[in-house]
Amino acid sequence: MASPYNDLVLEHFKNPRNTGRIDxxxxxxTEGSPACGDMVSLYLKVxxxxxxxxxxxxxxxxxxxxxxxxxxxxxxxxGKTIDEAKNITWQEASEALGGLPKIKAHCxxxxxxxxxxxxxxxxxxxxxxxxxxxxxxxxxxxxxxxVMNPIKGLDMVATHLVKEIDITGGVVRIVIDLPATHxxxxxxxxxxxxxxxxxxxxxxxxxxxxx
Amino acid sequence: MEKVYYLDNxxxxxxxxxxxxxxxxxxxxxxxxxxxEFGYSLGVEAKEALDDARTRLxxxxxxxxxxxxxxxxxxxxSNLALKGVAKALGTKKxxxxxxxxxxxxxxxxxxxTLEKEGFTVDYLDVDGDGLVDLEKLQALISPxxxxxxxxxxxxxxxxxxxxxxxxxxxxxxxxxxxxDATHTFMRVPLDVTAVAVxxxxxxxxxxxxxxxxxxxYVRKGTALAKIMDGGFQEFDLRGGxxxxxxxxxxxxAAELVTADENIRLAAMRDKITELVGEQIPDVILNGHPRQRxxxxxxxxxxxxxxESITLxxxxxxxxxxxxxxxxxxxxxxxxxxxxxxxxxERAHGSIRMTVGRFNTMEEVIFxxxxxxxxxxxxxxxxxxGKE
Numbered sequence: 001m002a003s004p005y006n007d008l009v010l011e012h013f014k015n016p017r018n019t020g021r022i023d024x025x026x027x028x029x030t031e032g033s034p035a036c037g038d039m040v041s042l043y044l045k046v047x048x049x050x051x052x053x054x055x056x057x058x059x060x061x062x063x064x065x066x067x068x069x070x071x072x073x074x075x076x077x078x079g080k081t082i083d084e085a086k087n088i089t090w091q092e093a094s095e096a097l098g099g100l101p102k103i104k105a106h107c108x109x110x111x112x113x114x115x116x117x118x119x120x121x122x123x124x125x126x127x128x129x130x131x132x133x134x135x136x137x138x139x140x141x142x143x144x145x146x147v148m149n150p151i152k153g154l155d156m157v158a159t160h161l162v163k164e165i166d167i168t169g170g171v172v173r174i175v176i177d178l179p180a181t182h183x184x185x186x187x188x189x190x191x192x193x194x195x196x197x198x199x200x201x202x203x204x205x206x207x208x209x210x211x
Numbered sequence: 212m213e214k215v216y217y218l219d220n221x222x223x224x225x226x227x228x229x230x231x232x233x234x235x236x237x238x239x240x241x242x243x244x245x246x247x248e249f250g251y252s253l254g255v256e257a258k259e260a261l262d263d264a265r266t267r268l269x270x271x272x273x274x275x276x277x278x279x280x281x282x283x284x285x286x287x288x289s290n291l292a293l294k295g296v297a298k299a300l301g302t303k304k305x306x307x308x309x310x311x312x313x314x315x316x317x318x319x320x321x322x323x324t325l326e327k328e329g330f331t332v333d334y335l336d337v338d339g340d341g342l343v344d345l346e347k348l349q350a351l352i353s354p355x356x357x358x359x360x361x362x363x364x365x366x367x368x369x370x371x372x373x374x375x376x377x378x379x380x381x382x383x384x385x386x387x388x389x390x391d392a393t394h395t396f397m398r399v400p401l402d403v404t405a406v407a408v409x410x411x412x413x414x415x416x417x418x419x420x421x422x423x424x425x426x427x428y429v430r431k432g433t434a435l436a437k438i439m440d441g442g443f444q445e446f447d448l449r450g451g452x453x454x455x456x457x458x459x460x461x462x463x464a465a466e467l468v469t470a471d472e473n474i475r476l477a478a479m480r481d482k483i484t485e486l487v488g489e490q491i492p493d494v495i496l497n498g499h500p501r502q503r504x505x506x507x508x509x510x511x512x513x514x515x516x517x518e519s520i521t522l523x524x525x526x527x528x529x530x531x532x533x534x535x536x537x538x539x540x541x542x543x544x545x546x547x548x549x550x551x552x553x554x555x556e557r558a559h560g561s562i563r564m565t566v567g568r569f570n571t572m573e574e575v576i577f578x579x580x581x582x583x584x585x586x587x588x589x590x591x592x593x594x595x596g597k598e
Contacts, residue, residue: 003522013522019592030594037536037544037555038516041594059594061559063518063535067592184554 005064008098013064018074020057027122031114033148033191038062038107040070042114046122051081058114062107065100069108072096073115082119088112113146124198135199137165140172143195147188156188163210170203172196180209216529216574220417220506220567221366221394227419227467227568230460234421237456245444245453261455264462271465272411272428273402280445281458284425285393288412289317289360291427291438291449292389296358296410297325298436300387305355306330311343312550315366317412318391319546322360335361340499341370341551349380358387363411364395367534367547367563368498369507371399378407387433393417393425394504397468398476409433415457419568420464424457472568477505479566479575484508486579491586493596497548497561506567509534511553512560514596515589520562523585529578534561 003010022028022043032039040062045055056078058070073093077085090112094100100108123129133139141157149159156162156176164175174192178185189207196205217225237260243251245258262276269279282288293308310322312334322332333351335343343361352359359381364371374390381388389410392401396413403411410433414425429435429448441450480503487494487510497509512520517533524531534545535558544558553561562582566575590596 003525005522010522013519014526016592037559039594059592061514061516061593061595063516064522066516067519 004101004104005068006098009065009068009100012068012071012097016058016060016067016071018057018071018078019059021059022055022057027118027120027125029114029117029121031110031117031146032062033187037148038066038110040066040111040114042070042074042118044118044122046082048126051083053077053080053082053085058111060111062110063104065104066107066111068097069093069100069111070114073111077115082122086116086119088115121198124200129200132200135167135172135201137167139199140165140167140174140196143199144174144192146195147191149184149188156192161188170201171206172202172204173206173208175208175210177210179211182209185209213528216527216570216578218564218566218570218575218578219530219532220570221563221565222532223416223422224419224567225569226421227464229467230420230463233463234456234460237459241455245455257453257455261453261458264455264458267462268413268426268465269428271397272413273404274428275431277446278403278429278431280427280429280448281454281461282425282427282445282449283423283451283454284416285315285391285412285414286317287439287449288414288425288427289315289389289391290321291435292410292412293318293321293325293358293360294438295435295448296387296389296433297328297330298438299434300357301330303434304357305353306357307333307353307355308358308360309333309335309348309351309356310360311335311337311362311372313337313341313365313368313370313547314360314362315391315393318360318362318389331355337370337550339552340502341365341368341497341547342499342502343372343377345373345376345380348377349384352380352384352386356384356386358389360389360391362391362394363401364392364399364504364507365498365547366394367545368509368551369394369503370499371395371502371504374401374408375406382407394507397465398473398505403428403430410435415461415464418461418464418468421457421460424454424461426461467568473505476566476570479570479572480505480508482572483564483566483575483579484510486576487582490579490583495557497551497553497557506565508564510562510564511548511557512562512586513556514593515560515586517558517560517562519589520560520582520585523589524578524581527581529581531578532563534558534563 025043026046027044030041041059056074145157147156149156163177166173193205243253243257266276269276387409391412409430411428493513495511517535536544548558
């Protein structure tokens with residue numbers, strides 16, 4: 001069969017490993033959003049003593065390269081400590097799959113990012129975040145880069161939706177350059193709040209719209 | 212070769228043997244081009260073959276043979292229609308055009324090119340079923356407007372526009388009307404003696420005819436300037452080598468389409484829609500529920516991605532297409548699904564199935580059964596749709 005994907009990628013796509021959910025996971029994360037394209041969720045069980053990833057599962061709402069990368073990344077991470085797993089790069093995942101078409105890189109990057117986010121979630125929940133960096137506008141902006149603007153299919157920062165960011169005493173106020181009545185206003189708001197509220201020194205996220 | 216279930220007839224079709232039969236002698240025996248009628252007999256014969264094909268194709272539209280020119284296909288026909296009218300009327304009448312938002316790329320990108328050259332273009336909205344708003348069209352027409360280009364049937368979702376009403380609006384205000392009939396020619400009746408249309412794009416590739424041959428109907432007296440210089444072929448409207456085997460094949464392909472065949476295609480189309488509706492939950496039919504081309508079904512399967520569906524189907528020998536961004540060369544989601552109010556999600560899981568002459572009812576039943584399995588498996592690993 002003539003395919004832009006190699007046999008190994010197709011094999012992982014056809015029979016993805018470690019799919020599904022873990023009830024009561026120690027760490028979990030979702031990257032991407034349904035409104036804009038691919039989305040991956042990842043669940044972790046971590047040994048509290050050794051910090052070894054005992055169990056890992058993923059779910060994908062994505063194309064072949066997204067599914068195949070999700071599959072390989074769970075195989076690569078399983079049995080590793082969270083510190084080792086954190087350092088798995090897209091390059092390693094792609095190599096383990098024998099290479100991915102260049103144009104599909106962004107779909108597979110998501111699967112690598114979700115592993116890092118799930119580990120970060122585990123660390124935040126278990127008080128393992130050692131450096132308690134004070135949240136700045138830059139940190140908020142960086143997190144908002146992961147919120148997709150479904151109108152364009154690119155993130156909300158790149159598409160100039162973020163008009164203002166204000167951080168005062170644990171409250172983040174974000175002004176989005178869209179009317180509140182816009183069909184995607186609520187989806188973008190929910191996604192933005194989710195990305196910001198887990199920051200350790202943030203108590204409240206207020207999202208406002210322009211009219 | 213393994214059994215293939217080809218349901219992508221809007222993209223290309225399998226050539227009909229009867230078409231090849233009439234084309235072959237024009238490659239081996241009567242291979243000359245249509246030279247001067249005062250030339251050698253081989254050239255005269257070639258010219259006769261070309262003119263005969265032209266006459267037969269023109270007749271299918273109720274047109275005269277002088278009103279039908281051959282091109283290399285739909286893309287060239289639509290380029291000529293938009294750019295040719297712009298060139299002919301841009302300085303004389305005005306620099307404003309109107310096209311719908313769901314046109315196929317040749318019309319859409321010709322319009323964008325003209326914008327760069329100083330023309331203004333309005334991109335007309337469509338409703339949730341893909342129909343253009345006739346009142347909005349009427350309101351957009353100004354004394355500056357030179358051309359309205361609105362397709363007959365949509366390439367992705369199959370919606371048929373009311374070109375009768377659109378033509379009337381255009382002609383009442385003295386504006387030329389072009390329609391891209393690539394996906395409706397011979398499938399949905401269109402008669403230029405009844406419909407106020409000035410330019411029609413048609414192609415053989417959707418009709419089990421050869422690739423690389425199409426046509427443009429040009430109503431007598433329509434202001435159109437050539438955009439391809441060459442000899443004086445095609446009434447001096449399109450320079451270039453006469454594709455006589457192609458033209459003859461095109462005429463034969465058109466002739467082979469019957470009303471019964473179109474009824475049979477519509478029955479397969481409706482069977483797919485019906486079976487998917489019965490067997491697969493959480494789906495949306497894209498396009499108009501009734502007013503659509505006989506060969507087109509387009510369905511969004513929630514919670515799953517289109518390229519994943521097509522790739523799984525391919526393993527069973529099934530060929531379909533999707534409006535998902537992951538599938539397209541540009542990595543952009545379908546502009547048609549976006550225009551009917553769908554977000555990326557709706558385009559993401561959309562599958563287009565287009566039937567043709569060589570499909571059978573058994574095939575489409577097998578395809579839906581396989582689709583059901585594939586969608587179920589992909590939904591099992593999807594993070595969505597579980598609560």
